[in-house]
Amino acid sequence: MTYQLHYWPTIQGRGEFVRLALEAAGADYVDVAREPSGKGGGGAALGRLLRDSGNPRAAFAPPFLVDGDIVVGQTAAILLYLGPRLGLAGIGETDGLWTHQLQLTIADAVAEAHDTHHPISTNAYYEDQREAAKARAKDFCDARIPKFLDWFERVLTLNPSGDLHLVGDSLTYADLSLFQLVAGLRYAFPKAAARALANAPAVAKLHANIARRQRVHDYLQSPRRIPFNEEGIFRHYPELDC
């Protein structure tokens, strides 16, 4: 069965956490909105699907995943669904739950990263909320990035199976998502991320190890990996880094 991922076609955004899990597992999937419009691609087609009155369980927002009769939205719920199917959720209920808890904490960090450039409204331009953005980004760089990365460092160093993975001794979607969080922070806030990562060496090592995995490496080199840009969640505005 081919998974269908539906997400905005020009950004990494939240869809990237799903893309990484599918790619790292070598799963068969189509990134639907990036197909030609004749094959259902494009942002307009994506928008129509969200408003499809024939689907009583249409998601609030992209991404959403279609797997046969199953349609699931919300990044963390998609990964909860895919995790056991792709072998990326640890072993048993306890590890599966812990993997999900880690993912939800990553999602909190991602939402805060987004709000550094849109602290007032997602319906207004960055340029129209730049002063508030500077203040929010200062707090994010000074307090929140270190707090999040310190916690993940603690999880890695206290893992009884070693500090190479967040959960046990094998790859989970939480590892992949932490890789993406670090990649995003390094892109958007190179100075603040470098400072925080100097105090979180196991997190930095995990990022490097994930990037070296064959399938992830191949994906990152391919045109399927959309470059970071200033339409996505992680945006590099030099005035917000500190």
Next chain:
Amino acid sequence: MTYQLHYWPTIQGRGEFVRLALEAAGADYVDVAREPSGKGGGGAALGRLLRDSGNPRAAFAPPFLVDGDIVVGQTAAILLYLGPRLGLAGIGETDGLWTHQLQLTIADAVAEAHDTHHPISTNAYYEDQREAAKARAKDFCDARIPKFLDWFERVLTLNPSGDLHLVGDSLTYADLSLFQLVAGLRYAFPKAAARALANAPAVAKLHANIARRQRVHDYLQSPRRIPFNEEGIFRHYPELDC
């Protein structure tokens, strides 16, 4: 087995979504931080638990739940764990996943409600970010409350089993959480919530129905229900309602 809920003892906050599920199911639980300090109660004891180096899976932040050997943090992950055990997650994997997806969307709305009074930093006082708060709250009232409630209205009215529940024809933790979201919005933003709820009659009806359920009603009348206050997530600052 008695569940142990660990959460700040003086606010509803995110812990309230867990309290409501436990109460509505008539589960046996202890709200640990509200116990006397001799029994492990108080905010200081809660803080120590978070930093307990003997627990390699300590949560990033409260709430967290202890059930024997299981310790789980992140509100939505706690509900994912409790849902099937309390009979509050629908039937089968598909409904369980949909219930969780709804919960994650409620969590997004809750995080945005929080950020209306703290758009710049959770480490600074509201009074020191009031101007940004006014701007963020205006967008939340004008655009986001209606967008979220419209979506839940759509989910209810398109539910093939009728508009009394979000998932199928029985109570889930998503119903309880939507009740709490509506209660919080009405407390914090009475004018904006009334306006949005006038266009979401099924959501308003669900809120009223949940409040009338015997166990929920008894809980809401009891001293176990902490009143809304200006330390929690939903705060009534008249200047932020519009």
